[in-house]
Every structure is written in structure tokens, then in C-alpha cells.
Amino acid sequence: MARAAGVSQATVSLVMGDKWRGRVSEPTAEAVRAAARELGYRPNLAARNLRLGRTRTALLVVPALTNEFFAGVYTGAARVAAEHGVGVVLYPSPEGTGPARDPFASARATLDGVIASSMAADALSDLRAGDLPLVMLDSDPERTDAAATVNLDIADGMRQVTEHLLALGHRHFAHIAADVDSWTFRVRAQALARTVAGVAGATVVATEPAALTVAGGQRAAERALTGPRPRPTALVCDDDILAAGACKAAGRLALRVPDEVSVTGFVDLTLATAVEPELTTVRLPAEAVGAAGMRALVAALDGRPAATTTVPVELVTRGTSAPPNAARPDGRDTQRGARREAGVV
Structure with missing residues (x-):
């Protein structure tokens, strides 16, 4: 050669x-x-790895396989790994975002490094018993001794969607908040509160925790829309799955989306264009996150500086957001009686 x-x-x-x-x-x-x-x-990778004392294998830990976002993270990570001769083992943690058990007799003997998405660093103590190089994705950059952190600009995404609603004229918001104790969802809540607080007359009238399911989003939205507080004109949801549930709740309460209540999501799953009207949401480039994470891990394995990265996100405006109380072309409100029967003012 x-x-x-x-x-x-x-x-x-x-x-x-x-x-x-x-x-x-x-x-x-x-x-x-x-x-x-x-x-x-x-x-001959096996011979080379035996000589170097490496497996050339990385573990990618995610909270669940049922979420489309993590499939995108894996796709991006696997593409970069293949370019560098690294194998990827995908491990959905049995405890979700909780402590991740070592799936091997010894992670140190089996792996060269770990990438963890949307988890706390202290949830990975079993996996890191051998001081394996660690790259954290979508996780608190202040609470980790990782080689690098790759984060989406979650705060900016929530700022973008909130400012979009404020520009439309909304002043009464409800936050349909994922009932998951993780950095990424805490940042969403903080950014929403901070952005709303900067506008006179604007307020978050309710924060309703929700299991990260369509049914959970529906129940939380129903509580927000029928509670004793002023009815929100916009439901800001932590995830597209919750937003789908919020749209369902509005329909059950005979409220038109977006004429009588706007709904926004987060992530831009395939689901976002399957609902009608299509969902206004924040696009999170999952493949880019996975790719950046694997590049950082490869750098750490090769003894090079691993870059900490912030990946930009993008607001995608579609049909579920509009000015509050948008009038019908004929000026009639044909569903007022239905809303009264449903207990919605």
C-alpha cells in the first residue's frame, strides 16, 4: 500500500x-x-485494539428508546463513529433518567467511553467506576466532570417560542411542564418565566406538571383551561407529545386551536406535522447533537481536547399559533354554547 x-x-x-x-x-x-x-x-481492528488495549467501542446511554429524539441522537453518533472505526452500543437505561446500572460485568473491560443523553452525571456512577471518558448530551454543564458537554440551546428555544406568542399578543400563558426532574426541562421553565417577566402585563397563570404522554398532556391542559384562574390564551408545552395532548384537551372543551387557544411544542417530532392544524414547535437537531457528542468522545479517546458545544435550535411556526381570540371571518362564535356546557368561560 x-x-x-x-x-x-x-x-x-x-x-x-x-x-x-x-x-x-x-x-x-x-x-x-x-x-x-x-x-x-x-x-484488522481486533488485532489493533488488542495491541492498544482498547475495544474501540462506545456506550450510548439514553433514558428511553420510545422517543424519536433519541433515535436521532443515535443516528448522528453512529454515523461519526463509523467514520472513526468505533462501534456503538445503545443502552436504554431501565430507570429512565435515574441511576443507570452497568449492563456489563465491567464497563471498563468492555468499553472505551460513554456518551449519555439527557441524564444527570451522578446517574452514571456505576458506569464510570473505571473512570471511563464521558461525554454528556443535553445535560447540566455545571454538574459534571465529563470530558465534554454537548447541549442544545434549550433556553434560546423557549425564548424564541415565547417571544413569538408575545408578538402575536398573548399575555396569559399556561406551562404544560414535563414531570421529569432533569436539567433540560428545568431550563425550559426558567426561560419561559424569564421571557414572560420581561413584558408588562404578561404572566404564566398556571404551571401544570404532566407525565410525558399524550394522555398526560391532555389532563394537564384540561386543568389549565378549566381552573379558577384567568383562562390562558396560549399553552406552552415542553414537548410535542404533550402538545398533542393539549390540542386534544382543547377539542374536548370545544375550544378552537388556534382561534381560541394557541398551542406550542418542543422538539419537532414527526407527530408535529401529523396533527391538524400542524404544530408550532422548536426544532431540536438530534442527529447534530449525537454527531457532536461522538466527535468529542473520539477526540478524548485520541488524547485531543474534546470540544464543549452548544447546538442552535430553530422555531418552526405552523398552524397552532395565532393572535388571541382571533375572530371568525363572519364574526360569529358558534361554539360559545358548547364551551359553556363544558364549563369553559
């Missing part, structure tokens, strides 16, 4: 061992890779 590429054996070793950066030029590295492809060369 060295002869075919016109380089030394040492250069081939650096390139095929993915240690060429800063030592070999990009054109030379590409010449070596081209020669490898032409000759059908495949490195």
Missing part, C-alpha cells in the same frame, strides 16, 4: 490508524485511503 500511494510505511500507519492529523497533509492522507480502497485493504 505504501508503494501504491508513494509514501512511507509510517505514513500509511498514521493514516490507517487515524492519527495523521497535524502530521500528514490532507492530499497525502487521501492518497493513502485511495490506495487502500483500490487494493481492497481492511484493517
